Amino acid sequence: MRLQLEVGTHHASVDTTRGVSLAIPLQFDGPQPAFFAAPAAGATPLQVGGFTGDTHQGGSCNVGEYRLVPHCNGTHTECLGHIVDEVVTVAEQLPQALFPATLVTLAPHHNVIDAVRVKMALQQHPLREFHTAFIIRSLPNGK
Secondary structure: OEEEEEEOOEEEEEEHHHOOOOOOOOOOOOOOOOOOOOOOOEEEEOEEOOEEOOHHHOOOOOOEEEEOOHHHHOOOOOOHHHOOOOOOOHHHHOOOOOOOEEEEEEOOEOOEOOHHHHHHHHHHOOOHHHOOEEEEEEOOOOO
16 A cells, blocks of 8 residues: 655555564563663463463463563653653644654664664754654664
8 A cells, every 4th residue: 555645745655565663672582681780571371270381382372471571671752751740641742543653773872772863863854754653772782
């Protein structure tokens, strides 16, 4: 499916079959991002009463129980609720299903991306109409 978009004075065509994920896949049994000395994310078969959620262990189906810290073990979506006292969810912050967003790539300094770096990246971005939301892709990451 192709979409024709108009955002401010800019026109774009989008092929929805050629999307690119910006997420780093979380491998529970392999290498994974780790920040702030958080323990690695893990997965174990669910054990409830006589039920085992692992067909390798005689269970009728595979049902995993997962432990992770999204801010430390992988790619995540964040909003204002991460830095204020009130409970604010990502869903409350999104204006609609489709909206323009600015993608910037920044290198953290001592594991921190500060406001100065964010402001500079936004000021240098040529498409001001896309500042409805912004995506920070932090380095180091592959293409």
